[in-house]
Amino acid sequence: MTVRSPAGLSDDAIRAASIEKYRHRAAGYDSTCGPTWPIRERTIALLDLQPGQAVLDVGCGTGLSLARLRERVGDEGCVYAFDQSPDMLRQARDRVATAGWRNVHLYETPAQGLTLPAPVDALLFHYTHDVLRSPSAVERLLACARPGAAVAIAGIKYFPFWLAPLNIWVYYKNHGYNGAPGELRSPWDRIAPRLDGWHLTPTQYGMGYIASGRVRA
Template structure:
């Protein structure tokens, strides 16, 4: 438990999602309404390019495709090759030609273009990695719309909700750090920032618009909190 109160752990995450990849889509079925609500808040237009950070098996691709159309594009960033293989299968099955997949940690992604919007759907480990957030924000156009959704602690007296949040987080993240405000690093970069919660308060949707220039002092201070990962511990791209 002590390890889970610190920074996210990339190697544990890779092992975690290697085991989950096969059944991941069915496990996330209950959260589809949250996904669709988050995507709706992106306010996408036909022709837009959207960055799907921590895209997993590509569950968000179909609603994103409907929003951006054939003239738009999706950039999926995912460090787990096992999860990304499922995303590629989805792309092949549906014949999409406007999706770019990047098998890399978020903080190392080299995107082919700047995106008009970014989605972080149940990506707690990315959101609690200041270096990853900083890098993702630099992959967006000024004024880009950003939406994040995921688990959070409810009020202290909501014991049942918090128990469910803890179990879900231990199954899907490598760190419980920041579950009180998972979006805090992201908020440093966004204007018009808003957070809403579900009726049980265990799930949030945070949204805002990328500010340019960044509040560099705050953003740099946040990014410096995350220790760099030695090259020999990086997963293969």
């Protein structure tokens, strides 16, 4: 059975498109992330990670969040991370090897195929639009977390209606990175109903958002 996104594209087609886009973007990706670094920091802080916990970095890319996550769980904790892009993950592997982190574990896989050795205490979704729009990806990732696990999400969305003319630009900005770049009205609506304590804050004058909740039992 072929799984299709609400946009009508199969997960496999979206994955192939995304991998191709990141093949071209991987080398210079880190240099583009400065403007969203404060958002990354705020989103990680919402997880309220404690020493000894396990956290999953969803779609970790080049591994820019790994150091911050590891700082919070300490040597006793565990950081799991995955990405489907071999070009992005290659840089994450280099980052881990250079730092000598023995409790950071990387997986090259789509979200739908992820298997972890134990449930995690928290999940970070930092600009993972394609993942959030796939029901099968959301299902698999939440199954990797224990009940009550913290979830923090940052992403892009359309501007409010009074800035609607700018949404053409938002769409094409998203198009450069995602396999299925549409559905930006409420990109969180596949995962939000699965979480307790859902809270969302707009960022970037309404073009972005940070959200959090906890995995429902």
